[in-house]
Amino acid sequence: MGKLSPRHAVVDSNMCVACGTCADVCPTGAMEIVSGVFAKPTEEKCVGCGICAKECPASAIRVEVRS
């Protein structure tokens, strides 16, 4: 497994409407929609660029420093 980026996207599953906008705009293909319920980033692929957070209409995504 490669080195993880210092920042990553975090999805609030209660706010997420699973529209797929984040998956559509993610430049690394990290976002997947889990069973039509919420979006979830693949940690290994997420580079924490924040494009998904910027595009999310439900404001369900934020970018955080990895703990």
Add this chain to the structure above:
Amino acid sequence: MKKQQRHWYHYLWIWSIIYFSLGFVNILFAWLGLISFCLPLIFAIGGGNKLFCNRYCDRGQFLRVMGSQVGLSLRREMPEWMKGKAFRYGFMVFFFAMFFNIIYVSWLVASDIQGVQEAVTVLWTFQLPWNWTYSAGITPWVAQFAFGLYSLMLTSEIIAIVAMLIYKPRSWCVFCPMGTLTQTICKAKYVPTAK
């Protein structure tokens, strides 16, 4: 970062333009709007997913193209109440109540209780004359349902475009009645898997 490969379904936004254009020619084309009702339900009930929203929704794509690529969106943050469950579920109930009212009115026409209303009603209030799209040879209730469905589709498109212009491009998706319904179905079917 690799550029996303383009597929045929990335161009489905064109269908939105075709659909509303066809409604200007012959109102019977409005029946094609049922595709947008049936397909999401088939995906949600049959597959337990929102693949229609995620990949095949022409309206979602149209809003993204106009909002992001053409740059028509002001990209403001939506008010919190519009993202809340009360508004989302409330709008869904209202929307489907209006849909069932269309079926009821079509039944009234089929039963000869009421004549065909040759008009498109926008935002459930404003009646626009639309009689050139209707010829007398059409079965009345079939035409009535088409007028009703076209009214509902046009009304929701207007709301979606206004939301796109003011808020983020796909803001409609937050309170889209079909999206809310299919997500509810998916939630009911969802079984979390331990990783």
